[in-house]
Amino acid sequence: MPNHRLILTIAVLFPHALAAQRSIEYDISFPNAANHEARVVMIVRGITPGQPVEARMSRSSPGRYGASSFGKNVYDVTATDGRGRALKISRPDTHGWTLRKHDGTVRISYTVWGDRIDGSYLSIDHAHAHMNMPATFMYVPSMVSVPIKLTIHPLSGWKIATQLAPTRDPLVFTAPNYQWFMDSPTEVGPLTMRTWSETHNGKASTWRIAMHHLGTEAQLDSFTVMGRRVVDEAIAVWGAPAGYDLGTYTFIIDYLPWASGDGMEHRNSTIISSSRAGLNDQTRRVSALGTFSHEFFHSWNMERLRSKEIEPFDFARENMSGELWLGEGFTNYYGPLIIRRAGFYSNDAFLRELSGEIIGTINSPARKHGSPVDMSRQAPFFDGGAASDPTNRQNTFISYYTWGSVVAMGLDLTLREKYGKSLDEYMRRLWKNYGSHQSPAFAPSRPYTLANLRDELGALTGDSQFANSFFARYVEGRDVPDFATLLEPAGIRLVVDSVEKPYLGASMDDDTTRVFINWSQEGGSMYDAGISSGDLVYSIDDIPTPSMDSLNAVVARHKIGDVVKADVEQCRMRHTVPMTIRGRREMKIATYESLGLPVTPKVLEFRKSWLESKL
Secondary structure, three states, X not given: OOOHHHXXXXXXXXXXXXXXXXXXXXXXXXXXXXXXXXXXXXXXXXXXXXXXXXXXXXXXXXXXXXXXXXXXXXXXXXXXXXXXXXXXXXXXXXXXEEEOOOOOEEEEXXXXXXXXXXXXXXXXXXXOEEEOHHHXXXXXXXXXXXXXXXXXXXXXXXXXXXXXXXXXXXOEEEEOOHHHHHOOOEEEEOOEEEEEEEEEOOEEEEXXXXXXEOOOXXXXXXXXXXXXXXXXXXXXXXXXXXXXXXXXXXXXXXXXXXXXXXXXXXXXXXXEEEOOOOOOOHHHHHHHHHHHHHHHHXXXXXXXXXXXXXXXXXXXXOOOOOOHHHHHHHHHHHHHHHHHHXXXXXXXXXXXXXXXXXHHHHHOHHHHOOOHHHHHHOHHHHOOOOOOOOXXXXXHOOOXXXXXXXXXXXXHHHHHHHHOOOHHHXXXXXXXXXXXXXXXXXOEOOOEOHHHHHHHXXXXXXXXXXXXXXXXXXXXXXXXXXXXXXXXXXXXXXXXXXXXXXXXXXXXXXXXXXXXXXXXXXXXXXXXXXXXXXXXXXXXXXXXXXXXXXXXXXXXXXXXXXXXXXXXXXXXXXXXXXXXXXXXXXXXEEEHHHHOOOOOHHXXXXXXXXXXXXX
């Protein structure tokens, strides 16, 4: 039965969405779904007659920062005007189609192909149509503010899940503008739905899980109970839901053996896919909460609380921001923290999620080459960016997810210990002063700058000197917070071995009678000896090394500073290379309990404030 109250709300919110002189309508059908094709008709109205019209495919996608080439999967493009006259099509570049001599209306038809289930692309097959909008629909750059209508023709048995506004017709949806439309992923298939509603501060909100999976109803019921707990703990961080434009947030989830693993945030929804995360047992359901928690946190942090450098999002190019350490990295910290607060991670499980991030950042040579801000700006190269030439990322890049989560944890512990405050309070302050301010076009009206983030930290603590120092050292600088000190009040210890062990610092593979080097890392024995990608190691000091285990065993017999002879083939030339054995101290992060140390009431109180439920 149609929700007439919702339809009336949409008419108020989008007064021209259902009928407008200047408008764009899409119609999509799946006559050849078995071969991954959809047929799209796009009708553009209200153009000045005769004025050239350029239709384009996007080069980028919300939540991804690198450039894509969605136009490569568009073909059989034809066009007519409002009277049905065929229009000549020219190609200004590989992503665009230009039309002239029309009567003010243009009707473009094309086929689009897609076969990848993730957050960025289009997938069509026997089972469903999984649509990321920029990978599916053309747009007209000169008409990005006009209302949009989409009609979907599903195959038999398929349902539709989307954040787009519904109408009286269950197959027709609307959007107020191009940005909102492109930010609305849509799944069409044999979906199973779960819905719940809550009221916060007098305002009702609804959450939906639209699941495409091969499991049972009971498994989805169990996962929904867990998901609701995660949603509630996330809301507790911020104080209220993010304020969904139509009152509803949708989790669109594909847990299918042929899916690619991904999660992508959107303003009023997320799209999650995985071939490994099923709902078969409790362990898998807990594992699936990781992406669920991370992406939902983005409904505040990234979707509404947003850097000025990527607002508005530009669909025609890469989008670079120096603040992804906060947008993505802080979210990467809160994802497992919220699962811990919801009761699905133990303290040890929570630490496992973050200890590798901390130790990896401490040890990474990439800190010599840039700061968290610098790493954020490299996102277009590593997040969705594809190139055939290799990179030196093992030496020059730390993911802004990783380093940002390390900064977040360091700041959270510092605020708790030094100021009696928390990162939750900092995030709520950012939300109040920036994220909560949204425009009538459903976009952030007060995006932040790096200076804003620094100033808000100073205002929260009443200590601008601390804020300036923290940002100078850990955000714009290359230091790592002192976790050896910061973790102790929580009864957690950063344990560093007192003795260095031989460290090759290389990624290797067995290669029959020798060892193949994938890459070597600065500070390691191999890097300093000039042994790098593509090299083959046959022996050390005339002792054959037919495997990685044998190579490591030979090196382990030596002391730090020893010089050994490596029999190496480099660029088809086999020769002996002197290699000085470098060392590194191993680290681990562990709770006092696991180390046999006493846990005091003060430690337990600190843990409760940090890690326990806020409900």
